[in-house]
Amino acid sequence: MKGLNLSAISSSMRLVLLKPTYATSRPARFLHQLIQQQQQQQLQLQQQHFQQKRATCGLACGTAMCPGKCKSSRRQLDKTKGLNSAGHKHTGSLAVAQTPATPVVSQRDEDQVLEVRLAQAEDALVIPYMWLRDHCRSERYFNHTTQQKIPDLELLERDLTPQAVRADSKGLSIKWRDGHETDYTYDWLANNFYPGQFARRTKRILWGRKKMESEPLPAVTFEHHMTSEDGLRQSLRNLVKYGFTMVTGAPPTAEGTRQASERISPIQESMYGGLWTVSPAMGNNDTAYTHESLGAHTDNTYLTSPAGIEVFHILEHDGTGGESLLVDGFNAVDTLRRDDPKAFQTLRDTPIPFEYMATAADGKPPYLMKAYSPIFTEHAGTGELLTFRFNAYDRGTMDTVKPQDLPQFYAAYQKISQVISSPASQFWFQLSPGTVLLVDNWRVMHGRSAFTGFRLLSGCYLSRDEWISQARMLEAL
Ligand SMILES: C[N+](C)(C)CCCC[C@H](N)C(=O)O
Numbered sequence: 001m002k003g004l005n006l007s008a009i010s011s012s013m014r015l016v017l018l019k020p021t022y023a024t025s026r027p028a029r030f031l032h033q034l035i036q037q038q039q040q041q042q043l044q045l046q047q048q049h050f051q052q053k054r055a056t057c058g059l060a061c062g063t064a065m066c067p068g069k070c071k072s073s074r075r076q077l078d079k080t081k082g083l084n085s086a087g088h089k090h091t092g093s094l095a096v097a098q099t100p101a102t103p104v105v106s107q108r109d110e111d112q113v114l115e116v117r118l119a120q121a122e123d124a125l126v127i128p129y130m131w132l133r134d135h136c137r138s139e140r141y142f143n144h145t146t147q148q149k150i151p152d153l154e155l156l157e158r159d160l161t162p163q164a165v166r167a168d169s170k171g172l173s174i175k176w177r178d179g180h181e182t183d184y185t186y187d188w189l190a191n192n193f194y195p196g197q198f199a200r201r202t203k204r205i206l207w208g209r210k211k212m213e214s215e216p217l218p219a220v221t222f223e224h225h226m227t228s229e230d231g232l233r234q235s236l237r238n239l240v241k242y243g244f245t246m247v248t249g250a251p252p253t254a255e256g257t258r259q260a261s262e263r264i265s266p267i268q269e270s271m272y273g274g275l276w277t278v279s280p281a282m283g284n285n286d287t288a289y290t291h292e293s294l295g296a297h298t299d300n301t302y303l304t305s306p307a308g309i310e311v312f313h314i315l316e317h318d319g320t321g322g323e324s325l326l327v328d329g330f331n332a333v334d335t336l337r338r339d340d341p342k343a344f345q346t347l348r349d350t351p352i353p354f355e356y357m358a359t360a361a362d363g364k365p366p367y368l369m370k371a372y373s374p375i376f377t378e379h380a381g382t383g384e385l386l387t388f389r390f391n392a393y394d395r396g397t398m399d400t401v402k403p404q405d406l407p408q409f410y411a412a413y414q415k416i417s418q419v420i421s422s423p424a425s426q427f428w429f430q431l432s433p434g435t436v437l438l439v440d441n442w443r444v445m446h447g448r449s450a451f452t453g454f455r456l457l458s459g460c461y462l463s464r465d466e467w468i469s470q471a472r473m474l475e476a477l
């Protein structure tokens, strides 16, 4: 086992502190600024990209009319005729090539799609007319006060071939056959048409012990996390990238835990309450409330939607042991996918039960929580890993797997258990008062070694939807 690498933490803190901070913390204003900033960046990108294309392919035409595929420097655009010197006409193109950023837009009625070739994109967006009409953001179809659609259930039954399409450097406009008109900006189309929302800004980094022990740990100072939007964004990015982050230099109190947590989202109530403190022999019937070790697990496996983040903050400990353990569940699944594709498939396709029983105590009702889920699931849209649930303590009685399928399930379960408990997967460290650990409970498992003495742990749960929303707003996702 390894102690917490403090030099690594402080070097990551230095990096974090070098980043600029934003002047405002009011969400509405911030979103507005964010959008403006994003648009400027995209314009710059478009221009940079275009200049690069010119430099590399020897284009002399100087407009985005040419999709940038010209190989020959002989090709010169005759702007008045839309012809280049090689006689290549940009047929079907509706765009007027006034600025380098003007995309090429072509109407393909035979396929009922509009082809939009953006200057900065490798591939054209090929957008069905149906989608374009469905995403009309005019006052007729979208309430800009509530940010909700105004339904028209017959809309898609009409002939949706555009009567006319106009495109210029600002955006495109479609006049539909029923007389309605829709305007779109290219940024909006690029960000919202498939796979717009799924293109991650922050890539996940799957990790094992070696990586965590050799690189600066994902950490942000309490001051930076609490007072700057950039600090909060850094914490959220760490969560998206590594599935955990630390807030260092926090007040070593339950109030410190609360502040660091609520900076991300409201604390989620559960049958353990909101903000909890845990010590051995608290009389609660869970292994967490003992001196015993806890193998790597995720929490709330028995709920249809487990908590999104679990927060841990050790406030006191006067004995030995009690080191913390983290294991990247997505990395374990990825290892299995490579090493044993059959086991991978079995676990993905076998929902199993998880349950939690508690007798009535301290004025709280009894519970019998139960949920069925495969150990991991994939995102229905992207195929990326979405959830990881693993809790050997709270696994229920196996009442869903057919007897003949049990051997295959147990073999696969054994495989993933081996990956999880292998030293290469396990990152051990010692938490101390003032360091708040936030763990993505849909991805990373936690655990602890056995300990002696009195150890007071404070923590809470945060909702998945709340933290992901915050990450989206701050462009950390
Ligand atoms: C987090 N807190 C200490 C309050 C409870 C821990 C309970 C762990 C439990 N097996 C579960 O997954 O819920």
Ligand SMILES: O=C(O)CCC(=O)C(=O)O
Pocket (backbone or CB within 6 Å): 288, 294, 299, 312, 323, 324, 446, 447, 448, 457
């Ligand atoms: O005591 C610890 O450090 C971790 C406790 C734990 O695993 C839990 O509460 O789920």
